[in-house]
Amino acid sequence: MQEVKNFFNNLFKQEDFRAFWQCGNWTDFHGWLYILSDLLVWSAYFVIPLLILAYALKKGNSIRFNSLYFLFAAFILLCGATFFVDALMFWVPLYRLSALVRFVTGMVSWITVFAVVRNMPKLFSLRSGAEMQAEIQNRTEVETELTQKNEQLREAESLAKLGYLKWDVINEKIEYSDSVPEILEVRPGQKLSYELLSSIIHEEDAKHLEKVIDTIFIRKFFPNFYCRVHTPGSGIKHLLVVGRLILSPAGSITAVKGTIQDVTEQRLYLQKIQTQNQRLKDIAWIQSHKVRAPVASILGLVQLFNKENPEDPINLEILQGVTEAANTLDGVIKEINAKTESDKMTEGDIENI
Numbered sequence: 001m002q003e004v005k006n007f008f009n010n011l012f013k014q015e016d017f018r019a020f021w022q023c024g025n026w027t028d029f030h031g032w033l034y035i036l037s038d039l040l041v042w043s044a045y046f047v048i049p050l051l052i053l054a055y056a057l058k059k060g061n062s063i064r065f066n067s068l069y070f071l072f073a074a075f076i077l078l079c080g081a082t083f084f085v086d087a088l089m090f091w092v093p094l095y096r097l098s099a100l101v102r103f104v105t106g107m108v109s110w111i112t113v114f115a116v117v118r119n120m121p122k123l124f125s126l127r128s129g130a131e132m133q134a135e136i137q138n139r140t141e142v143e144t145e146l147t148q149k150n151e152q153l154r155e156a157e158s159l160a161k162l163g164y165l166k167w168d169v170i171n172e173k174i175e176y177s178d179s180v181p182e183i184l185e186v187r188p189g190q191k192l193s194y195e196l197l198s199s200i201i202h203e204e205d206a207k208h209l210e211k212v213i214d215t216i217f218i219r220k221f222f223p224n225f226y227c228r229v230h231t232p233g234s235g236i237k238h239l240l241v242v243g244r245l246i247l248s249p250a251g252s253i254t255a256v257k258g259t260i261q262d263v264t265e266q267r268l269y270l271q272k273i274q275t276q277n278q279r280l281k282d283i284a285w286i287q288s289h290k291v292r293a294p295v296a297s298i299l300g301l302v303q304l305f306n307k308e309n310p311e312d313p314i315n316l317e318i319l320q321g322v323t324e325a326a327n328t329l330d331g332v333i334k335e336i337n338a339k340t341e342s343d344k345m346t347e348g349d350i351e352n353i
Helices: 002-009 028-062 066-088 095-118 120-125 129-160 179-184 194-200 203-219 264-289 292-304 313-352
Strands: 162-168 173-176 225-231 235-247 253-262
Touching (some): 129 162, 129 179, 162 179, 194 225, 203 225
Antiparallel strands (some): 162 253, 225 235
16 A cells, blocks of 8 residues: 555656656667657547547437447547657656556446447347438438328318317317318317307207217217308308217226318208208198199080080089189199299209309
């Protein structure tokens, strides 16, 4: 221990040793070649750690194996220090300092070795530049494909007048696709909320919507339904709402997912068909009941007509009865024509809508 204590007490003492110039037969060329070589190596070993440290500090936490960068910088810097001390000892014989620098360099070197060995599996798992480039290319192609598919889905939503909705019951938030505001025709930048959706529901469908909500939260079942909404541009729209519930492990509702689709045209055409069917039923009823009576009357009166004696007074009464039956039949035909014209008018009104 005394030798170690004396070593550090005399670390910068020069009297015990001689400078390199005084040891051996150095020529000027040989000595300065040695000195310049040591200084060149030291300067390079000094600059390289600075570049490594600058890179590591700039990247910060985003760089992998950050500690290795600092160990390599310390290792290279200490290696350069040994060359600098060797060049210095041509004039100043700091042999003890040189030994200490070499010892510290050796310790840091082995610490670096252990760190490299410990991280060797991770280092070998890193992909090469070509592999990284291939992965980047693959990811770029996948992103391009996803972008195209998203555009196709948005186009499909627009063509089908379809939108996606998610109601986060716990956080009371509503998420929706871009097509939903277009369908509901809300103002740009206006966020959808349960209150807003409730305010635009048609008055006649409000009670039905309340029943649907009761069914959702009481029976834990989502019944698909139609409803009407008021829009500022298109007036009343018919929507088809399809959805499903997301339940927690405890059975409570956490979210409601679904789609809304503008089915105004389909509903109006369906109403038109139903109206036309009802009119056809009315016309069929008129033909089977109202038309039959006057026709039967005319046929019966014709059979009573005295063809052998046209001057028979009964023929006049028969002709009067035929006239009345014909007038009745004419009225029935006009009623049928009126229903047919009304049907055409309804069709024109729907096309205008």
